[in-house]
Amino acid sequence: MKILVVDDDSNILELVSIQLTQAGYSVQKASNGFEALEIIDDEYPDLAVVDVMMPGMDGYTLTKKIRTETDIPVLLLTAKGELxxxxxxxxxxxDxxxxxxxxxxxxxxxxxAILRRYDKAVDVFIQAGPLKINRQSYEVSVGNKVLLLPLKEFELLSVLASRPNIVFTREILLERVWGYDYEGDEQTLNVHVKRVRGKLEKLTDEVKIVTVRGVGYKLEVESL
Structure with missing residues (x-):
């Protein structure tokens, strides 16, 4: 998991980064909001830890921008404790x-706790419109129609269905489905998307995998 830490205090920035690195996270650092937004555009972290009191762009403003433009969860870090x-x-x-x-x-x-709330793909049951996914039986169904997929195709669909109508970058999908140490290329992902897309078309026309050029893919659900 990638975590972006944003703080203008270099000591706090380094301390939090060391703590999270030791906890097993991949950490990216930014000393202000503008730098943080550039990192988000390039790297798309799984979560942002943001200090409230920063010059130029405070943590509240940065949080609003992050939440408006992405689905990245934000944890605010501050010395203030007033209600x-x-x-x-x-x-x-x-969050x-x-x-x-x-x-x-x-x-x-x-x-x-935040990451657990956001990563619905680990839930036993996932629903996106009429599409239902059972991660115990590895069944994908729409109404009475049931689809059994190979494991990687199933995991790919589960990730996309965990956040309907939200775009996943190719990098994120490769990490979630094939793992952080995957050394193959994006063609593997493209092939799997094509296969799942074709099988979904036979189940329903209300749910489809859409390519977002230059970014990645999303599961588009018409009923949402």
């Missing part, structure tokens, strides 16, 4: 709020 500050953070679109000083384990627990 109205927390409210402002949640209204900006943050959680941690007050400095904090214990490293608390930050890690909160990050794990």
């Amino acid at each position: 109205d500050d927390k409210e402002k953070g949640f209204l900006a679109g943050s 959680d709020y941690v007050v400095k000083p904090f214990e490293p384990k608390e930050l890690q627990f909160r990050i794990k």
Whole structure:
């Protein structure tokens, strides 16, 4: 999992980065909101840890931009603990709020909780419009029609269906389905998408895999 840490305090930035790296995360660092948005465009992290008090673009503004333009969850990190500050953070679109000083384990627990909420592909049952996925029986169904897919095709569809109408980059899909150490090329992904797309077309015309040129793929659900 990639985590972007954004803080203008270099000491805090380094401390949090070390803690999260030791916890097994791949960490990207930004010292301000503008730098963070550039990293998001290039790398698309799984979660952003954002400091509230930053010059130029504060954490609330950055959070709003992240949540408006992406589906990346945000955890706000700040020295402020007043109720109205927390409210402002949640209204900006943050998923959680941690007050400095904090214990490293608390930050890690909160990050794990957020990632669990967002990664619906690990749920036993996933539904996207009329499409239902059972991760126990590995069955994909629409009404009375049941589709059995090879494992990688099943995992690919599960990830896409976990967030209907949201675009997944090719990099994210390769990491989620084939793993971080996958050394193949994107052609493998393209082939699997083509196969799943063809099989879905036989099940329903309400759900389809759409190519977003230059970015990746999304599962488009007409009924949502």
